[in-house]
Amino acid sequence: MKQLVILFGCLGFSLSALADEITKITGFAPTYVGQQIDIYQVVDYLSMKQERIASTTVQEDSTFTCSFYLNETRKLVLSSNNNSGFIYAQPGGSYDLYMPDRNPYDPYRPLGNKIEMTLYGLDSTDINYKILTFNRWTDEVLATYYTKNNAESSYFCQRIDKFKTDVEAYYKADTTDLFFRTHIKFTMGRIDNMTFLGNRNKYEKYDFYLRTTPVYYQNDTYMEYVKLYYEKLLTSIDPAINNKFYLSLLKSSPSLIMQSLAAEYTLKNNIRLRELVMIKTLSEAFYEKDFPQTNILTVLDSVSNHGLFKENRVIAANIIMRLMELTPGSKAPDFTVTGSGNVYDLKKYSGKHLYVFFVSPTNVECQKQMELLVPIYQRYQKEVQFLMVIKEDGRTDPQTMDAFRKGLPWESVIVAPENSILKTYQVINIPHYVVIDPIGYVVAAPALGPTPNGQYETIDKLFFYIKKAIDEGTGDGR
Incomplete structure (x- = not known):
């Protein structure tokens, strides 16, 4: 399959120097008059912890307005009355939207009902416009060509190669929007995860999609790809690595666990990614009967305080919170x-x-x-x-x-x-x-x-x- 060098090549970038800018959301929400609307950002995509960054109240004329600071492009969740939907927001952006009630024909979900926001007046350079347009193009290609007969022949692979070439040509001039370029690259990665004749094997996917791509914590498409790629890692790696991982866990040693994972080809080069995957793997092992939970919590606590990377330290702390939150059989918090x-x-x-x-x-x-x-x-x-x-x-x-x-x-x-x-x-x-x-x-x-x-x-x-x-x-x- 073709290598899209210009668009999907090395996404070398740094997010450390980004400055906060005021972002504004105005909206129309007729079924939420008098209700509070909360805006959340996802702190990290492993624990899925959210933090509220702004709140506003829907006025009698059904409108609402709020402003807040953002320092990078990210997905935001708008929530009210147990309903929530999302948009993407850029620092300094201004968004006008309609927030609907939940579909009355869908069952009420105590954990939250999903709704779709409608955005008005989007500029063609806006991240929402670009993602929606590209996703629709992707859906049309898959709906047209991904059939059982095509997937079992080389035809679908050829069509996907052409689609990637077309995408490269169409977005060739868009070289500055790292969030969008990452979204495109890892959407293509999700297509490569589909079953069809001629798709990449595990190591080819790593070399093309992950090997040279810096960890992009706030890009949801990238993070979803990483989570799927390394899902249940201990069941797929070499038994010798698995055993070394387990023995290192018994010693409650993050450094020894990191050394054991370094023997895995897909984790050898990127230390930041390796530490992130270690946190994910420990969180999955927490519920497996063969792995001592106390040791896992000890390792995660150590990473949360002394991890190699600030973002991973935050994620480790959030994972501990998730593992210790209210679950059947745990001690109820006093109040x-x-x-x-x-x-x-x-x-x-x-x-x-x-x-x-x-x-x-x-x-x-x-x-x-x-x-x-x-x-x-x-x-x-x-x-x-x-x-x-x-x-x-x-x-x-x-x-x-x-x-x-x-x-x-x-x-x-x-x-x-x-x-x-x-x-x-x-x-x-x-x-x-x-x-x-x-x-x-x-x-x-x-x-x-x-x-x-x-x-x-x-x-x-x-x-x-x-x-x-x-x-x-x-x-x-x-």
Whole structure:
């Protein structure tokens, strides 16, 4: 297959000297009037940790505006009312968009509903315009030529070679937009990952796509390619390297692990990439029964403090956070919140299961789900304790908040947006549910709510089994 030297050649670049510039987003969001819209950036694409960089409120005329600093082109996530969509943004850019509600024909997803933003008035030099145009061209080529018969002959390979040549010629003059050129290169890499006669083998892909390309942490297409390329690395490398990796892990030594991985051809030359892949591999091994979790956490902690590269140190710290976050079987974080003269903490609910859920009184989905939750509470209130945590939004008057609380039969408390319980229990989308067992261990996080998931299950199923175990005298339902 052809080598696209001009466009896909060595992407040698440095991001260290980029300066912050003010970026502006204005929008129209008629179904979010009065709601807060949060703008997040992805801190890293291994842990997928996001951090909020701006917030704004949709005005009565359905418009919103916000400005913030960016120092490099990156993907941004706009989120409100448990719906989120993304755009790409450049430092100093200005974006006008329409933010729709979720598709009413799609099932509600407690972990977040995906929506598609519509961008207006894009200049042909804008990163969104270029990516959308190129992606549409790519989709058309694949839809036209990637058929079963073509994939099993040399025809598809020939068409892809021509497509790459056409892309090289079309974007030949675009030599300064590193984000876009990287997007093109690794979109082609994804095509090479498809099954067809004449595609590159593993080592050819490494030589062409990864060997000379600097690690581009904030390019989502590059990072997705790297994650897929090195997925479950320990199952594909030489057994001798695997064994050396394991023995080095038993010694909790990042340097020895790095030395073991250096024997792998695809990790020999790029030390930054090797350290990144080591972090990824350790995070995957964490859930494998043959690998000691304590050693993995020790190594990741060492990398987070003494890693060779700043970006990798941040990623290691974020991976530790992900591995230690609320998971079934982990100890539930303690909490203490106060309201109406009462104190609510985890100790107060020991001895029975606790169903703690986080809501907003102005959120339509929360209102609907609380109505559905009432009969479930009535069925299981003897076996399961309920605690509703109401997040203040700064706009709802106290009378409305109080009326919302008093209209529901379980205990509730109102907390400020900066209250630590929201961070401790990793509340990003609302409503958010967690089930804790009688001795303070997490049963489900996030747990199901009263509305069916993709398997038509609700929290009623878990509560049924808890009640059954207690009624039959087989335990406390744990």
